[in-house]
Amino acid sequence: MQRFDFVVIGGGIFGCYAALHLAGKGAKVALVEKEKRLFQKASLVNQARLHSGYHYPRSIATAALSDEHKERFTAEHRQFVNFSFDKYYAIDRFGSFTDPQQFERFCAYLDIRCERVPEHNFFNFNRLEALYRTEEFSFDPVLLREFYREKVETTPGISVFRDTIVHAAAASGKDWTLELQSPSAPPPPQTIKPSPPQPSTSKPPSSSTLPTPLPMP
Ligand SMILES: Cc1cc2nc3c(=O)[nH]c(=O)nc-3n(C[C@H](O)[C@H](O)[C@H](O)COP(=O)(O)OP(=O)(O)OC[C@H]3O[C@@H](n4cnc5c(N)ncnc54)[C@H](O)[C@@H]3O)c2cc1C
Numbered sequence: 001m002q003r004f005d006f007v008v009i010g011g012g013i014f015g016c017y018a019a020l021h022l023a024g025k026g027a028k029v030a031l032v033e034k035e036k037r038l039f040q041k042a043s044l045v046n047q048a049r050l051h052s053g054y055h056y057p058r059s060i061a062t063a064a065l066s067d068e069h070k071e072r073f074t075a076e077h078r079q080f081v082n083f084s085f086d087k088y089y090a091i092d093r094f095g096s097f098t099d100p101q102q103f104e105r106f107c108a109y110l111d112i113r114c115e116r117v118p119e120h121n122f123f124n125f126n127r128l129e130a131l132y133r134t135e136e137f138s139f140d141p142v143l144l145r146e147f148y149r150e151k152v153e154t155t156p157g158i159s160v161f162r163d164t165i166v167h168a169a170a171a172s173g174k175d176w177t178l179e180l181q182s183p184s185a186p187p188p189p190q191t192i193k194p195s196p197p198q199p200s201t202s203k204p205p206s207s208s209t210l211p212t213p214l215p216m217p
């Protein structure tokens with residue numbers, strides 16, 4: 001049996017980050033990922049937006065936290081961030097839960113850039129209530145994936161278990177014992193015993209239940 005100080009389940013950005021953080025403090029870490037490669041799920045397939053808060057006009061707390069933590073993410077991942085494009089937020093004329101006044105008040109409260117754009121070739125203003133130029137950048141999830149894969153592989157103290165899921169976990173005092181399984185391993189052979197044909201117990205339908213014959217032409 002192998003022993004570790006910590007087991008991190010899931011090799012997306014959070015799992016990789018946690019494993020690196022713990023290993024950086026001298027811990028022996030197991031990183032368990034059910035896919036054959038790290039960074040295959042939400043950390044790769046997302047909208048690549050380095051949130052500055054705009055996406056959460058109905059949750060000031062979430063928006064403020066996004067804006068606050070953006071600085072730290074940017075500082076640690078600057079080489080994967082694209083700072084050179086304009087980002088627009090549009091408010092739909094039909095069915096939006098936010099109207100322009102609310103959005104502008106919200107941006108002013110958070111102190112994030114929000115300039116109203118009266119027209120733009122890319123947008124259909126028959127559908128839009130308002131359009132805003134904002135300041136929100138984008139990260140490259142593929143570069144992030146390469147960075148974290150390499151870093152996790154080469155950092156001493158981290159053992160990566162790919163193609164592995166935690167099948168069961170049991171605690172005993174402060175210790176945990178985990179049972180691991182490979183999702184892609186072939187299923188264990190099954191014993192199939194053919195049963196002999198049984199005599200039929202169903203009775204033939206009585207004449208009253210027989211379908212009425214169609215009249216002959
Ligand atoms: C459609 C979409 C768009 C998004 N857009 C953005 C965006 O623009 N900007 C932004 O900042 N955030 C965005 N997010 C959120 C962001 O992608 C997630 O917050 C982030 O990727 C979560 O990282 P994670 O490591 O927790 O998850 P994941 O990357 O999903 O990693 C979890 C890992 O756990 C593994 N796993 C699951 N169960 C087990 C198990 N039992 N055993 C072993 N391994 C297991 C999975 O295979 C997976 O690799 C978006 C999310 C979605 C879904």
